[in-house]
Amino acid sequence: MVSERGTVTVSAGGAGISCVHLAGPWRLRGGQPAPDEVERALGGATSRVTFDARELAGWDSALVTFLAQLLERCQRRGLTVDQSGLPAGVQRLLALAAAVPEKQGARATASRPSFVVRVGMVTLSAAAEGRAFLAFLGEAVLSLGRFVTARARYRRVDLLLELQEAGARALPIVTLISFLIGLIMAFVGAVSLQQFGAGIYVANMVAVAMSREMGAMMTAIIMAGRTGSAYAAQLGTMNVSQEIDALATMGIPPMDFLVLPRMLALSIMMPLLCIYSDFIGIIGGGMVATGMLDLSVTQYWEQTKGAITVTDFTTGVGKSAVFGILVALSGCLEGIRAGRSASAVGDAATAAVVSAIVYIIVADGIFAVIFHVLGI
C-alpha cells in the first residue's frame, strides 16, 4: 500500500521498547508528518526507540529532517535510540548533521528590543551620523585648503573627467526637466492670472521662481540622483576592491585623490548648470505665454527682463554652488563608508541620494531665513 505521502505509525513492544514504522514515499514534495504526533504516541513508558523502514518506498531530505527533529526530542527525554532499522544513507546523514556541535552564541538572538531601547538606538545612530558628516566635512575643508595651496595630491585628468561627467553630460536631462518645470509653472499660473486679465505676469512668476528657487533646486535634485549616487557607487566599489586601502598604504589621502576632484567638479559645474536651467525654464514659460496667452515673444522677454534683478539671479546661483558641495560630500561619504558587499554598495547609493536631498532642502530653508533677515 504505497500512498502519495509518507506515513508513520508507532507500535509498542514489550519492556518499554517502541517501534517507529516508516512507510510510503518520504519526499519533500509530498509534505511530512509532524514529529510532535510521534513523540506523543511514544508515551511515557517508552525507554528505547527502534525503527522499521522496510515499507519505505523512497526518501530524501524530508525523512532526514523529520528524524533529526525526532532524535533531538528523544535525546531531550533521555530515550535510547537504535538507528539500525534505518537505511544506511539516512544513518550517515544523521551522523554528519550531529558531528559538529552547535557553536555557542553563534545563533542570532531574535529578541525584539523594547520601544524605549529602539528610540535610544535611533537617536544615538542619528547623532553618530551627524558626527560622521561633520568629521568628513572637516576633512574636506582641509583637503580644499591643500588644493588652494597647491599641495593636494590628485590627478588633473581625474578633475577634468569629473567636470565633463558632471557638466556637459548632464545637459540633456537638465534641459528636459527645466523646460518642463518652466512650462508647468507658466501653465498653472496662466490659468489663474488670465481670470484677472493679468496674463502678462506669467513672465514675472516664471522668471522669479526659476532664478531664485527652482533652477538651483531642480538641478541639485537632478545631480543628486544622477551624480551623487554615481559617486557613492564608484567609491563603494573601490572600497570593496580594496582600491581605497591601496591608496591609503601608498600614502595618498583618499580625500585628496577621490573626494576633492568630485567636490570641485560639482561645485564648479552646478552654478553653470543652474544658470542654464534658469534660461531653459524661462524659455519653457515663454512657450506657454506665446502659445496660450497670445503674448508676443518680445512682450514676454521685456516683461521677464523687468521682473528679475541681478540679486534674484545671484542668490540662486550662489545656492547652487553650496548644493553642489552637499551632493558631492554626501555621495563620497556614503561611498567611502560603504560595507564590503554588493548590497552595501546599493545601500550606499540610495543613502547618498536620500541624504543629499534632505541636505539640499534643509540648506534651502536656512538660505530662505538668511535672505529674509538680510532683506535680499
Next chain:
Amino acid sequence: MGANGEAHIRVQGLTMAFGSFVLMHDLTFAVARGEVFVIMGGSGSGKSTLLRHMIGLLEPAAGEIFYGTQSFTRAGEEERARMLRRFGVLYQSGALFSSMTLLENVSLPLGEYTDLGAEEIREVAALKLALVGLRGFEGYYPSQISGGMQKRAGLARAIALDPEVLFFDEPSAGLDPISSRRLDELILELRDSLGATVVVVTHELASIFTIADNGVLLDAESRTLIASGSPRVLREQSQDPRVRAFLTRGEEGGSDGARTEHG
C-alpha cells in the same frame, strides 16, 4: 633563519579587536630582514586582519608594531607616511585602480614620490610591468585582463618604489595551480633581487612549503598564535596536534584539524 638574523619587523603583545570583540590577543613575533615570513591560519582566524594592522589600516587595541627600531604604532602622521613609502602591498584582488591603465597604475606611486620626469616614469613603470611578465599590456585597463594578470600588475605597482618590505594578502587565492606557482617563484625572485623582507598571508600549504623561511600559525579557537618557526620544521617536529593537523591538511594530529576551517 633570515639573511643576517636582525629583526626587521617586531610585533609585540598585539591585540586585535573590533569594539568589545577580541579577535586575537598577545601576538608577539619577529620577522628577520630578508626572509619570507608566512602568516598562516584557517579561514576567519584573522590572518588578513593582522596584515591590515601591520600596514596601518587598522589600529591595535593593545600592543605595538616596530619596523627596525622605530615604533610604527606610535609614529606621528608624517613619520608613518614616510614608513609606508618603504612598503609594497599586494592586495587579495590586486586592488588596481579600475579607472587607470596598468601603466598609469604603476606610475602613480612613482609620480608621487620621485622627481622623475614623465618620460622616465613611463620607462620605469614599463620595466616593472616587464618584470612581472606583462610587457605589452601597458595600455590595458584592469577589467580587460585575467585575475592572475591583475595580481601580477598589482605586484608591479607594489614594487614600483623598490620597497624594503613586501606584503602579500593571499597571493594564490583564485589562481590556478600553475599561475600560483609562478607567483611563488616571482616572490622568491624579487626577495633575492630586491633584498626585501616578505610577509605573506596564506593558507595554501603548497605555497607555504615552497616559499616560507619562517612563520606563525594563528588559531581561531584559542585566539592567539599557537606556533612560530619554519613551517617545514614545524611539520616534522611540532608536538601540538593542531599545528600538525594544519600543516598536513588534517591527515595527522587528530580530527580537530579539519574543523578549525569552520572557526
